[in-house]
Amino acid sequence: xxxxxxxxxxxGLAKRFDGKIAVAGVDLDVPAGxxxxxxxxxxxxxxxxxxxxxxxxxxxxxxAWVLGRDVWADPVGAKQLLGVMPDGVRLFDRLSGxxxxxxxxxxxxxxxxxxDQRATELLDVLALADAGRTLVVDYSAGMKKKIGLACALxxxxxxxxxxxxxxxxxxVSAALIRDILQRYVTGGGTVVFSSxxxxxxxxxxxxxxxxxDGTIKRVGTLEQVRGERSLxxxxxxxxxxxxATGEELSWLSR
Amino acid sequence: MAVPVxxxxxxxxxxxxxxxxxxxxxxxxxxxxxxxxxxxxFVAGSLIGLWFAVGAFFGLAAPGLAGDDRxxxxxxxxxxxxxxxxxxxxxxxxxxxxxxxDPARFALLPLTRRTLxxxxxxxxxxxxxxxxxxxxxxxxxxxxxxxxGWAAALVAAVGVVTGxxxxxxxxxxxxxxxxxxxxxxxxxxxxxVLLAVAAALLGPLQIAGLxxxxxxxxxxxxxxxxxxxxxxxxxxxxxxIDVAQGRAWAAPxxxxxxxxxxxxxLAWWSRSLESAMTGTASAGPTRGRPEATxxxxxxxxxxxxxxxxxxxxxxxxAREARYWWRDARRRANLITIAVVGLFVPVMVNLGGQGFSLxxxxxFSLAGDTSPLLVSLSMLFVGLLAAVTLANQFGFDGSSYAAxxxxxxxxxxxxxxxxxxxxxxxxxxxxxxxxxIALVLGEPTWIGFMAGTLxxxxxxxxxxxxxxxxxxxxxxxxxxNPFAMNSGAGVAKSFLTLLAMLATAAAAVPMVLAAALLGxxxxxxxxxxxxxxxxxGALLGSYLAGDVLDRRRPExxxxxxxxx
Numbered sequence: 048x049x050x051x052x053x054x055x056x057x058x059g060l061a062k063r064f065d066g067k068i069a070v071a072g073v074d075l076d077v078p079a080g081x082x083x084x085x086x087x088x089x090x091x092x093x094x095x096x097x098x099x100x101x102x103x104x105x106x107x108x109x110x111a112w113v114l115g116r117d118v119w120a121d122p123v124g125a126k127q128l129l130g131v132m133p134d135g136v137r138l139f140d141r142l143s144g145x146x147x148x149x150x151x152x153x154x155x156x157x158x159x160x161x162x163d164q165r166a167t168e169l170l171d172v173l174a175l176a177d178a179g180r181t182l183v184v185d186y187s188a189g190m191k192k193k194i195g196l197a198c199a200l201x202x203x204x205x206x207x208x209x210x211x212x213x214x215x216x217x218x219v220s221a222a223l224i225r226d227i228l229q230r231y232v233t234g235g236g237t238v239v240f241s242s243x244x245x246x247x248x249x250x251x252x253x254x255x256x257x258x259x260d261g262t263i264k265r266v267g268t269l270e271q272v273r274g275e276r277s278l279x280x281x282x283x284x285x286x287x288x289x290x291a292t293g294e295e296l297s298w299l300s301r
Numbered sequence: 302m303a304v305p306v307x308x309x310x311x312x313x314x315x316x317x318x319x320x321x322x323x324x325x326x327x328x329x330x331x332x333x334x335x336x337x338x339x340x341x342x343f344v345a346g347s348l349i350g351l352w353f354a355v356g357a358f359f360g361l362a363a364p365g366l367a368g369d370d371r372x373x374x375x376x377x378x379x380x381x382x383x384x385x386x387x388x389x390x391x392x393x394x395x396x397x398x399x400x401x402x403d404p405a406r407f408a409l410l411p412l413t414r415r416t417l418x419x420x421x422x423x424x425x426x427x428x429x430x431x432x433x434x435x436x437x438x439x440x441x442x443x444x445x446x447x448x449x450g451w452a453a454a455l456v457a458a459v460g461v462v463t464g465x466x467x468x469x470x471x472x473x474x475x476x477x478x479x480x481x482x483x484x485x486x487x488x489x490x491x492x493x494v495l496l497a498v499a500a501a502l503l504g505p506l507q508i509a510g511l512x513x514x515x516x517x518x519x520x521x522x523x524x525x526x527x528x529x530x531x532x533x534x535x536x537x538x539x540x541x542i543d544v545a546q547g548r549a550w551a552a553p554x555x556x557x558x559x560x561x562x563x564x565x566x567l568a569w570w571s572r573s574l575e576s577a578m579t580g581t582a583s584a585g586p587t588r589g590r591p592e593a594t595x596x597x598x599x600x601x602x603x604x605x606x607x608x609x610x611x612x613x614x615x616x617x618x619a620r621e622a623r624y625w626w627r628d629a630r631r632r633a634n635l636i637t638i639a640v641v642g643l644f645v646p647v648m649v650n651l652g653g654q655g656f657s658l659x660x661x662x663x664f665s666l667a668g669d670t671s672p673l674l675v676s677l678s679m680l681f682v683g684l685l686a687a688v689t690l691a692n693q694f695g696f697d698g699s700s701y702a703a704x705x706x707x708x709x710x711x712x713x714x715x716x717x718x719x720x721x722x723x724x725x726x727x728x729x730x731x732x733x734x735x736x737i738a739l740v741l742g743e744p745t746w747i748g749f750m751a752g753t754l755x756x757x758x759x760x761x762x763x764x765x766x767x768x769x770x771x772x773x774x775x776x777x778x779x780x781n782p783f784a785m786n787s788g789a790g791v792a793k794s795f796l797t798l799l800a801m802l803a804t805a806a807a808a809v810p811m812v813l814a815a816a817l818l819g820x821x822x823x824x825x826x827x828x829x830x831x832x833x834x835x836x837g838a839l840l841g842s843y844l845a846g847d848v849l850d851r852r853r854p855e856x857x858x859x860x861x862x863x864x
Contacts, residue, residue: 065334103705105854126708136861137700139620141627142601146620149601153616154707163596180600182627198703 052115054079054206054237059109060099061261062092069095071261072109077206077239077254079114082232084248084269085241086278087258088286093241094134096258097210100239101131113206127155130204132195134211134241140184144175144194147183148201155202162201169197173223188215196224200231207231209240213247225251245279259286316412321420322427346795347429354433361440365447373444374542378526381441381464381538384434388468389475404477404574418571425469435465441538449545456552457541463559464537470563474570530555533562605724613709614717621721624696630776631696634689639729641685646678646737672822675737675746676815679753682733684804686726687761691800693718693769695776699861705853711770712846719762719838730754749822752830753811759834760807761800763841768800770849775862807837 055077062070070092077083087093098104100111102118102125111118116125139147145166152162170176173193178186183194192212199207207228213221228238229251242248248255249269255278256266264285265272273281333340359366361380364373407417425431438461446454530539536555543551598611602619603626609615625631694701704714734751738744811830815822849856 101706102708103702103854103857123708126706129706131706133702133706135699136702137698139624139697139700139703141624142620145597146601146623149597150616150620151703151707153598153601153611154613154704154709156613159596159598159611162598166597 052079052112053077054081054114055083055100055208055239056112057096057100057109058111060096060106060111061108062095062099062104062106068261070099070106073258073261073263075256075263075266077237079205079237080232080235081237081254082228082252083237083239083254083256084252085239085256085258086243086245086248086282087241088243091258091286092261093258094210095261097208097239097241098133101129101133101208102126103131103133128205130199130202130207132192132199132207132209132212134214138183138191138195138198140186140191141182143180143182144170144178144186144197145180147194148197151198152201157202165201166197169201172227173197189217189220192216193220193224196227200227205236207236207238207240209238211242212240213242213244221247245277245282249273249278257282257285316416316420318420318423321424325424325427342795349795350429350433351436354436357437358440361438362443363440365440365444368447370444370448370546373448374530374539374546375523375526377441377444377538377542378529378535381438382529382532382534384438384538385464385468385471385534388434388472414571414575418567418574421574422470422473422567422570425473426466431465431469434468435461438464438538441541445541445545447545449541452549453541453545456544456556459556460537460540460552460559463556463563467533467537467559467563467566470566470570474566474573477570478573531558533558536562606721614713614720617704617709617714617717618721618724621718622724625722625725628696635725635729638682638686638689638726642682642729642733643736645681646675646733647740649678649681650675650737650741672746672749672815673812675741675750676753676812678737679734679750680757680805680808680812683730683754683757683808684761684801686730687758687765687804688797688800690718690722690762690765691768691797692773692776693722693765694773694856694860695769697860698776699857701857701860705857710846711849711853712842715766715770715842715846715849716839719766719842722762723758726758727755730758745823748824749815749826749830752826752828753808753815754830755834756811756830756837757804757808757834760837760841761804762838763845764803764807765800766841766845767848768796770845770852770856772796773856773859775860777862 053076055075057073057075060070060073061068073092073096085093085097095104099106099109100118102111102122105119110120113125113128116128118125139150142150148166148169149162152166153159167176173196175190175193175197178190183191186194192215196209196212199209212224212228216224225247228240232238252269254267255269255272257264257272265281269278272278333343357380361376364370364376404417404421412420439458441461442454442457445457526535526539529535530543537559540552540555543549543555601616601623602609602611603622606615606619606622609618625635697704731751734747734754738747738750811826811833814829815826818825
């Protein structure tokens with residue numbers, strides 16, 4: 048671990064779409080070796096923030112550093128250290144799982160022999176080897192998440208950025224993904240992932256940030272953010288949901 | 302206190318076609334919001350469309366304006382018939398159907414089929430092509446009016462409007478039927494390919510037909526026109542002429558034929574619409590592919606790319622090569638190039654009196670061609686091949702994010718894409734040069750023909766690199782392989798036209814050389830052409846690569862479909 052640099056540092060990241068503010072200045076420090084959960088309701092700006100942090104979306108203002116390297120000034124250096132699994136983005140899904148892994152590995156400038164060996168291992172561990180030459184487009188949603196994770200892990204990145212890794216994944220696959228991520232963190236890697244599933248975040252994360260309306264509302268270690276309460280209570284309080292008293296939708300009850 | 306859920310308190314208001322039309326206009330408008338260039342392209346494309354429509358208007362009004370009613374029926378029957386055929390077939394491959402209002406979105410609403418069909422039909426009428434066709438075919442009203450007075454003009458106007466309804470109904474019914482038939486991806490891929498062949502043949506057949514017409518007895522064609530006039534293809538368009546020429550009894554019959562056809566088409570559409578709404582696109586059966594052999598890397602590289610180094614460039618080329626074959630949209634493009642590339646030069650050089658520059662020389666086979674004319678037709682083929690890449694990033698869609706995350710240098714990326722496409726296109730171009738030279742009986746021309754092809758293709762790649770980086774647009778990810786975002790269709794034609802013009806301009810030296818250098822060109826053509834093409838392509842990738850490096854995230858945003 049580099050020690051002096053955080054694995055991911057964001058300063059004043061902001062983005063607006065068509066005059067609507069999606070992210071309004073996000074500052075975040077992700078310590079190296081942490082398991083970082085980015086929480087937020089739908090439309091809070093999680094995907095936008097992560098996209099700007101990894102170089103997929105150019106921010107209107109602010110900057111992002113991966114282990115001290117500026118993502119937008121030194122993209123090549125930053126992207127080498129980075130493994131990304133975006134959400135709502137297609138993979139090159141007219142390839143089979145093995146072909147896709149080989150493509151990602153070679154794009155990262157890896158040695159073909161290493162690519163072969165790691166691809167075989169990853170496909171075995173993620174239980175995708177049975178799919179054989181089935182094209183990724185014909186995979187189920189959970190299988191697509193798993194192959195996406197494999198693509199992000201293949202080149203052994205120092206920082207893993209995952210957007211909604213547990214969305215649409217069945218419990219068995221989710222447990223598998225959790226195990227792999229935990230091993231990765233134990234081995235010195237850093238994981239940042241977004242989610243709105245409190246239970247998963249509470250179980251996995253060492254650090255948590257709550258994002259709502261494009262700004263960070265709470266940030267710190269899991270214990271600091273949670274305090275004596277459950278994470279869900281804190282989340283609902285911060286986001287300010289549940290104002291309905293039951294009077295409004297009276298026609299719903301018979 | 303509560304009201305039962307199953308008893309609505311207020312009576313349900315009727316949903317009329319007006320709602321659908323307004324919805325469509327609203328969706329179209331929202332598509333342009335915040336994207337000024339898109340609106341500008343839309344306006345420009347619409348103006349060009351109207352320009353052509355006005356031209357066609359005068360063409361169709363010509364018999365009336367000239368006061369000669371001999372060919373009035375002929376023109377009405379053939380022009381109208383071709384219009385219907387065009388509406389029927391072209392959307393399937395070239396332009397796509399406007400899926401602004403996707404029927405699947407209405408699946409959960411409590412609408413009767415009749416409401417839905419009339420609504421969607423009314424919404425489909427609101428488009429630039431319908432307006433353009435209406436303007437163009439109104440020329441028939443003028444013709445009918447000149448010869449038959451107000452009554453004939455009125456009948457012709459009714460005929461043109463019902464004819465237009467027929468066109469739209471036919472296009473909708475056919476594409477909807479196909480879309481629901483083609484649920485599984487494999488069948489869909491296959492059908493897209495077959496349709497591409499059919500549509501690619503349409504152009505050459507038309508040229509052949511026109512060449513034949515110029516040679517045939519016009520009176521015999523009038524007989525054919527009379528027959529066509531009694532089919533749904535020609536019925537709506539010829540009714541007005543019939544009145545003008547004293548066959549008033551035919552007009553109601555022909556209008557009846559048209560209306561009956563429209564009703565039948567709408568009924569067919571409404572049947573396929575239901576299955577289009579309820580069925581979800583299945584991924585299709587798992588392929589019975591052979592078991593994987595070798596490591597992951599060996600699997601990625603197709604056999605034809607086995608010589609490539611196993612590095613970033615190699616991986617990009619291998620993936621692109623796989624995609625040109627596995628992605629139905631791309632494969633359809635390849636087939637179009639192959640078919641058009643062979644047929645157009647043959648037609649231009651052998652057949653078309655009206656098309657050859659020195660048409661006075663007569664009609665003898667292989668006698669009326671020249672190195673200049675051959676060069677021009679080769680230029681067209683090379684240009685057509687290269688323009689396929691005008692939206693190369695749009696084919697990738699959001700999956701392009703993988704390349705952005707990996708941080709591929711722009712020059713490397715563009716070179717790899719050119720190389721992969723050339724794996725398919727260069728052999729095709731070679732075949733075109735050899736076959737055309739042999740058909741023309743001029744085997745010594747192979748050299749400069751191939752040279753012109755490669756030169757045009759090469760500079761075309763350069764031009765289209767820029768177009769693809771700067772003017773990319775997203776292709777929809779729907780179950781309908783023929784779908785196309787509204788607005789994007791117009792933008793697409795406009796950009797394609799621009800890219801073709803620029804390519805043609807860049808390839809002019811090859812044609813000039815063919816005209817000026819004489820026999821020396823037979824030997825110099827190949828080496829000079831290849832050097833020009835390769836040099837152009839490399840320079841293009843070099844310059845456009847820098848642009849790509851600067852606007853990679855913006856490009857990703859452009860090709861990602863909006864949801």
